[in-house]
Amino acid sequence: MHSRIAPKELLSTLCVSIRGFRRGDCVRCWLFFNRDIAPDVPEAPEVLRFAETAKALDIELLVLKPGEFDLVVDSKDGWSAIYQGRELRKPDLIIPRCGAETNYFTLAVLRHFEHQGVAIANGPAAVESVADKLHTLQVLAGAGLPVPKTILGKFPVDVGLVERVLGFPVVVKKLKGTRGAGVMLCQDRAQFDDLANLLDGASGADFLFQQYVRASHGRDVRVLVIDGKAVAAMERRSSDGGFKSNISLGGHGTLYDPPQEMAELAVRVARELKLDIAGVDILFDQNGYRVCEANSAPGFQGLERACAVDVPQIIFRAMAKRFGIPLRHSDRWERSIENAARAAFGAGAGVQTETAKPLLRPAPIRRKSKPA
Numbered sequence: 336m337h338s339r340i341a342p343k344e345l346l347s348t349l350c351v352s353i354r355g356f357r358r359g360d361c362v363r364c365w366l367f368f369n370r371d372i373a374p375d376v377p378e379a380p381e382v383l384r385f386a387e388t389a390k391a392l393d394i395e396l397l398v399l400k401p402g403e404f405d406l407v408v409d410s411k412d413g414w415s416a417i418y419q420g421r422e423l424r425k426p427d428l429i430i431p432r433c434g435a436e437t438n439y440f441t442l443a444v445l446r447h448f449e450h451q452g453v454a455i456a457n458g459p460a461a462v463e464s465v466a467d468k469l470h471t472l473q474v475l476a477g478a479g480l481p482v483p484k485t486i487l488g489k490f491p492v493d494v495g496l497v498e499r500v501l502g503f504p505v506v507v508k509k510l511k512g513t514r515g516a517g518v519m520l521c522q523d524r525a526q527f528d529d530l531a532n533l534l535d536g537a538s539g540a541d542f543l544f545q546q547y548v549r550a551s552h553g554r555d556v557r558v559l560v561i562d563g564k565a566v567a568a569m570e571r572r573s574s575d576g577g578f579k580s581n582i583s584l585g586g587h588g589t590l591y592d593p594p595q596e597m598a599e600l601a602v603r604v605a606r607e608l609k610l611d612i613a614g615v616d617i618l619f620d621q622n623g624y625r626v627c628e629a630n631s632a633p634g635f636q637g638l639e640r641a642c643a644v645d646v647p648q649i650i651f652r653a654m655a656k657r658f659g660i661p662l663r664h665s666d667r668w669e670r671s672i673e674n675a676a677r678a679a680f681g682a683g684a685g686v687q688t689e690t691a692k693p694l695l696r697p698a699p700i701r702r703k704s705k706p707a
């Protein structure tokens with residue numbers, strides 16, 4: 336016997352089953368960020384971009400400080416998430432955006448949720464290995480990928496060893512640094528001697544001494560790799576003649592179409608480091624490339640400008656596919672796409688979603704990576 340369903344209900348039932356969407360519920364995502372969202376926090380605009388895109392995709396996004404969880408590890412089954420004294424519901428996805436500032440507590444919080452079966456992009460092991468630049472290079476060198484020769488600083492410094500192995504000029508960088516701060520070039524032995532003495536007196540931080548990749552002076556490529564695909568790349572050039580090309584230091588980013596070899600290298604880097612989301616920095620060497628570093632929470636304001644891509648959208652969509660999380664556009668988003676399509680293609684264009692697709696700003700690189 337057929338039950339009577341009103342056409343409107345039928346339509347919504349169909350939409351629910353076609354999209355696999357849980358009615359009355361929405362996708363829940365947590366974004367971990369250690370700082371306040373304030374104008375003087377350089378990574379805050381990225382968090383706001385995630386929030387904006389989440390809204391458009393009907394994702395309930397909570398921006399949480401990992402340090403404000405209370406971790407209770409118990410052998411009893413069941414969900415446990417206590418945040419600022421309140422119990423939170425289980426999310427579908429966690430995106431950590433703490434980057435180089437990831438501390439032990441944050442890793443412990445990530446592991447807590449990983450063990451409770453939450454999808455995390457990137458997972459704690461991957462985040463931990465790239466927060467330490469030497470660990471990154473150890474993994475990559477172990478996989479046979481090209482990296483600059485690097486020495487872990489030990490004090491007093493064996494200047495002779497540094498000269499023999501790396502030569503001068505030499506790059507000196509903090510083990511855990513970001514945005515180009517704590518990276519410098521020492522021109523000669525005398526300058527390095529002075530710096531080594533200075534660092535010897537300073538306590539706490541760890542340093543790396545690294546081969547200066549001369550051919551890449553003031554120029555490198557940032558490749559964004561998401562779920563094993565190179566989705567966008569930009570060439571960065573310093574604007575002051577210095578050797579660092581970071582956008583945060585005034586570097587200039589332009590859209591870059593990487594050669595196959597470079598795109599494959601970036602994909603390999605992400606895979607070796609088990610990063611679902613990776614900003615891979617690649618230096619130009621005389622006969623190829625060297626991997627400078629990989630970022631688990633890459634800044635993307637410069638990349639979005641240079642490549643005209645919507646990074647949070649690519650991330651949400653790729654992670655939804657990867658972890659089987661159903662996503663849909665909100666009605667508001669559908670309407671704004673329709674209006675934009677009408678404005679661009681004339682009346683009637685907005686009625687077909689397919690017509691509106693070009694406005695979703697696809698990423699420029701669509702290469703398939705070959706298995707290594």
Ligand SMILES: Nc1ncnc2c1ncn2[C@@H]1O[C@H](COP(=O)(O)OP(=O)(O)O)[C@@H](O)[C@H]1O
Pocket residue numbers: 483506508512513514515516518545546547548549551552553554555578579580581616618627628
């Ligand atoms: N070994 C190197 N040789 C040449 N340039 C380098 C080298 N290491 C770093 N650089 C330059 O300095 C920039 C910052 O270094 P990086 O290690 O990526 O630090 P951060 O994590 O602060 O961005 C790089 O983007 C690159 O332009």
Ligand SMILES: [Mg+2]
Pocket residue numbers: 514515616628
């Ligand atoms: Mg960098």
